Amino acid sequence: MTSEATEPVSLKLTVNGDPCALEVEARRSLAxxxxxxxxxxxxxxxxxxxxxxxxxxxxxxxxxxxxTVLAVQADGQRVETVESLAEDDGRLGPLQQAFKDHFALQCGFCTPGFLMLGTALLRREPRPCRDRIRACVSANLCRCTGYSPVVDAIEAVGR
Structure with missing residues (x-):
């Protein structure tokens, strides 16, 4: 391996609305x-x-x-994480609150992925039907909820 493989790469991106400048190894994932x-x-x-x-x-x-995305692939782009969904005063955002209200949290490990998928769907389709919601969240694995509470929560926000 050459020393170039571990040389830091300059990276500029916007994360949750804040500009970030970092030096990272090219092989590191965005996660x-x-x-x-x-x-x-x-x-x-x-x-x-x-x-x-x-x-x-x-x-x-x-x-x-x-x-599966290298951090350097995100250079110059906007990244939104689950932390961006909360209100400015720290209260849960609407989709987060719906997950709580509809018991869609369970163990919580998969919840950030569901929340981000739901956010993207609701931005594209403010009132998605249950079939569209199911198709969207099927990209995320969950062992606890059985998916129905997740679908219910996203549907509630879309009403």
Whole structure:
């Protein structure tokens, strides 16, 4: 391996509305940079292969698996994590509150991924039907909720 592989790369992106300038190794994932360098631990890492969806963030408004995106691929882009969904005063945002109200949290490990998928869907389709919601959240694995409470919560916000 050459020394170039570990040379830091300059990275500029906007994370949850705040501009960030970082020096990172080119091989590091976006999830790793968010969690370790920026302290945004709401982005969970479960499988590190893009299968589980717990690491889903929005990259320029599109859901992506942060464990499979290199941080350098996000250079110049906007990243939104689950931390961006709370109100400015710290209260839960509408979708977060709906998850609480509809018992869609369970163990909570997969919740950030569901919240980000739901956010992206509701921005594209403010009133999605249950079938569209089901199709959207099927990209995320969950062992606890059975998905119905997640669908109910997203549907409630869309009303």
């Amino acid at each position: 790793d940079v968010l969690r370790r360098d920026l302290g945004l631990t709401g982005t969970r890492v479960g499988c590190e292969t893009g299968v589980c969806g717990s690491c889903t963030v929005l990259l320029d408004d599109e859901p992506v698996r942060a464990c």
